[in-house]
Amino acid sequence: MRIRTTLATAAATLAIAVAPAFAVSPHFINASATGPNAAGQLTVSFKEAGLGNNQNITYRADAQASATYQCFNKGGHNPSAGNKTTVLENVSATGTFNSGKNGSVTASLTIDPPGPGTFTCPPGQKLVGPTDVSYTDVSITDTRNGITESIPGTFS
Numbered sequence: 001m002r003i004r005t006t007l008a009t010a011a012a013t014l015a016i017a018v019a020p021a022f023a024v025s026p027h028f029i030n031a032s033a034t035g036p037n038a039a040g041q042l043t044v045s046f047k048e049a050g051l052g053n054n055q056n057i058t059y060r061a062d063a064q065a066s067a068t069y070q071c072f073n074k075g076g077h078n079p080s081a082g083n084k085t086t087v088l089e090n091v092s093a094t095g096t097f098n099s100g101k102n103g104s105v106t107a108s109l110t111i112d113p114p115g116p117g118t119f120t121c122p123p124g125q126k127l128v129g130p131t132d133v134s135y136t137d138v139s140i141t142d143t144r145n146g147i148t149e150s151i152p153g154t155f156s
Helices: 002-023
Strands: 027-034 042-049 056-072 084-098 105-111 126-142 147-151
Touching: 027 126, 027 147, 042 056, 042 126, 042 147, 056 105, 084 105, 084 126
Parallel strands: none
Antiparallel strands: 027 042, 042 105, 056 084, 056 126, 126 147
């Protein structure tokens, strides 16, 4: 009888100890984007739960971005329509956050706009930009668990 009670107690203790491991089920609660700000940056904010306690999770925010760069003379005028370019490229930002004792992460990542690439201005003119920045196809990915959440819309 004593052996059965000990075995039953051990089995119950083991079941309780193992239960939290099965409770881990990563999922995004919400994800949103705001911007672009004055510098042309997009901020992607999110909350993910079900991660397990004290886990370091790496996130990647991705987007398709366009930005215009122009040349201006000393008088502040754009002297030629040919003195501008619009750059279109995939951009991203990454960060690693700890899930803490509650097994969730609430954080933000900031994506920079694409640079001017090889576009340059003639002597005596100043490169201005980025201007007319917009972002589409925005998403946030938990790279550890392979979970991606799309954020619909155009941000400009």
